[in-house]
Every structure is written in C-alpha cells, then in structure tokens.
Amino acid sequence: MGPVNVGLDIGATKTLGVVVDAEGEILAGVREATEPGSDGVVRTAARVVEALRAATGEPLPGTVGVGIPGLVDHERGVVKHAVNLGLDGDWFELGDLLGDRLGVRVVVENDVNAATLGAVAMSGEDDLVYVSIGTGLAAGLVLEGRLRRGDHGAAGEVGHIPVDPNGVLCECGQRGCLETLASGSALAAAWPSPGQVPPAQALFAAAQGGDPKAIALRDEFAAGVASAVRVLALAVDPRTVVLGGGVAQLGEQLRVAVASALLDQAASSPFLASLDLAGRLRVVPSSYPVAAVGAALLGR
Structure with a gap:
C-alpha cells in the first residue's frame, strides 16, 4: 500500500472515518455512533481508527486529520463550543489526547473547513x-x-x-x-x-x-x-x-x-x-x- 491518510468526521450522532490514498480514492470507511462527553469522543475516534487499521490490515502510522464542529485552534489542536458533543472545559485538547491514545500525530480542523477541503478534492x-x-x-x-x-x-x-x-x-x-x-x-x-x-x-x-x-x-x-x-x-x-x-x-x-x-x-x-x-x-x-x-x- 502506498502513502495513505486517515480522516475523521466527528459529529454529535456519528463519527465517520476514511482511509484515502494519494489520488484521493477512499480505500476504507468506518462509521460508529459518537459517545458524548470528552472521554466518549476520544474513545469513539480511537475505536474508528483501530477499525480502519483492521479493515486495511495496515498500522496506519501517518497523521490523522479530524474535522469537528466548533471553534478550533488549528495550531494547538484544541476545540471549544463544539455543539452537542459535551466536551469539558474551555479549550478541549483533542489533538493531544487522541494522539497519545493512537500513538500518531493528530491535526484538528473545524468540520466545515475540513469539508471544504473535501469539496476541493471532489471537484478538482x-x-x-x-x-x-x-x-x-x-x-x-x-x-x-x-x-x-x-x-x-x-x-x-x-x-x-x-x-x-x-x-x-x-x-x-x-x-x-x-x-x-x-x-x-x-x-x-x-x-x-x-x-x-x-x-x-x-x-x-x-x-x-x-x-x-x-x-x-x-x-x-x-x-x-x-x-x-x-x-x-x-x-x-x-x-x-x-x-x-x-x-x-x-x-x-x-x-x-x-x-x-x-x-x-x-x-x-x-x-x-x-x-x-x-x-x-x-x-x-x-x-x-x-x-x-x-x-x-x-x-x-
């Protein structure tokens, strides 16, 4: 398998994960119900990535990208005002917490911005x-x-x-x-x-x-x-x-x-x-x- 990337779309009801190759083709996809709360969101995201690893038979050691609703500080990988997810505190350190659990680098972006990049890939x-x-x-x-x-x-x-x-x-x-x-x-x-x-x-x-x-x-x-x-x-x-x-x-x-x-x-x-x-x-x-x-x- 050539270079691939993992992306997660975390929403209030579901978390969808995909593995995408260098050409933007989707190689695998997994959908799970999102557990609410800080621990639940991280646990769900980690479970989706593990399921993608199982589906592809690959360790998927590269960066994981995450799109999530709310105000995101992209540089710090933190999010607040994530409506309906029940995250703790002011800024929630999603990037670090999920990265520690998965053993990979995690980058975080607002879900609409992430979707905009997907629209670029889709439309050319x-x-x-x-x-x-x-x-x-x-x-x-x-x-x-x-x-x-x-x-x-x-x-x-x-x-x-x-x-x-x-x-x-x-x-x-x-x-x-x-x-x-x-x-x-x-x-x-x-x-x-x-x-x-x-x-x-x-x-x-x-x-x-x-x-x-x-x-x-x-x-x-x-x-x-x-x-x-x-x-x-x-x-x-x-x-x-x-x-x-x-x-x-x-x-x-x-x-x-x-x-x-x-x-x-x-x-x-x-x-x-x-x-x-x-x-x-x-x-x-x-x-x-x-x-x-x-x-x-x-x-x-």
Whole structure:
C-alpha cells in the first residue's frame, strides 16, 4: 500500500472515518455512533481508527486529520463550543489526547473547513466556497488554493448575517440571521416531519406534490440559501460554489431550487445576472463523505 491518510468526521450522532490514498480514492470507511462527553469522543475516534487499521490490515502510522464542529485552534489542536458533543472545559485538547491514545500525530480542523477541503478534492477546483446547510448554516473558503480561516476563525460564518431586524431570535443573540431561514433546524421548525423522513425531504416532496404551503416554505428556504451564496460570491467571487451538509442529501433538487432562487434575484439586476451565480453551483453527492475526506487531506 502506498502513502495513505486517515480522516475523521466527528459529529454529535456519528463519527465517520476514511482511509484515502494519494489520488484521493477512499480505500476504507468506518462509521460508529459518537459517545458524548470528552472521554466518549476520544474513545469513539480511537475505536474508528483501530477499525480502519483492521479493515486495511495496515498500522496506519501517518497523521490523522479530524474535522469537528466548533471553534478550533488549528495550531494547538484544541476545540471549544463544539455543539452537542459535551466536551469539558474551555479549550478541549483533542489533538493531544487522541494522539497519545493512537500513538500518531493528530491535526484538528473545524468540520466545515475540513469539508471544504473535501469539496476541493471532489471537484478538482481550488477556488471555491463550500456552503454547509446542516443544523446551522456556515461556509468554508478555499481561495486560490488556500484555506481561509480568518483572524478569529470566523471566516464563512454567513449564517449569522442578520437579514430581518424583526425576525426570529438566533442562538447567536442577533435577530433574523440567515441561519433562522436557511438551515436544517429552520426547516424542521417550519415543517416538522414525523417518522424517519428528514424534514427537508418531507418538505420538498410535499412541494413537488403541489402543497401550496410547502411550495412557499421551500421557496423561502431556497431564497435564504441563495442569499448566502450571493453574499459570499460578492465578497470573494469564487469560481465554484458547492452545497453540502445534511440538507444536501436532497441532491439535484436542492441545486435546482437554489439556482432558481438565484435567477429570480438576478432578474432585475443586469450586474448580478452577468455573474452567473446559478451556473457556478454544484452539490455534494449524497454518498461522498466530504468532511472525512477533507480531514484526511489535513494530514498532508
């Protein structure tokens, strides 16, 4: 086996690990339920790496890259504000703790930034914005081949741009943020879905079936995502915009809805129309573990 890298995507419900070769091909993948709490997160991550070692029959001695939600100090390998993971203290020393357990170097990155690197590998484009539409709304930026984290690690926090002063109170403390319109949690609140069908899928299916309320909600949601795309595109003018996150399981339906909203927004503006934002959109295939692949690339 040639040089390979290990990447972990640690989320509140699951931890996904992959082994990726020099060409970016996925050689093995393992998924485990994430145990909450500091010890649980480290224990789960270590278990996934051991399972990858067993699956490949290799010791996998190289660097392990980790993508995790929250504010990450990439240099120190520490994380805080990791929502729903129940980590201890202010800065949690994930890199050192997991590295000691596995006997390898561990590098840590915010999960959206890791996914952005995965989107670069998937698309072959090195100038892109990745828009993650999950529980929240955030973006990652790779500009001319360089990941932009920002001076305070807040580059791409487009979900917290307020667009409606009379809107819903956001968890960040501001009112009417884009995230309150264009996120998985916003969809779940607007269109609760009983049973196993995710709210986004249920809403889009109802809209497809002609339900007027569902059509209005879908269009409002798509317009919110389009507004995030427009803000990002006007700020940094990326070559490609990739839609990802849990809601991107909708696939082509999502791309079409957001592209349509972008075309509507550009209809009265020759300037916006000339930028062809709708034509720059792509969506992550539902089977592609973009954050885990991006985390593996951190090891390089």
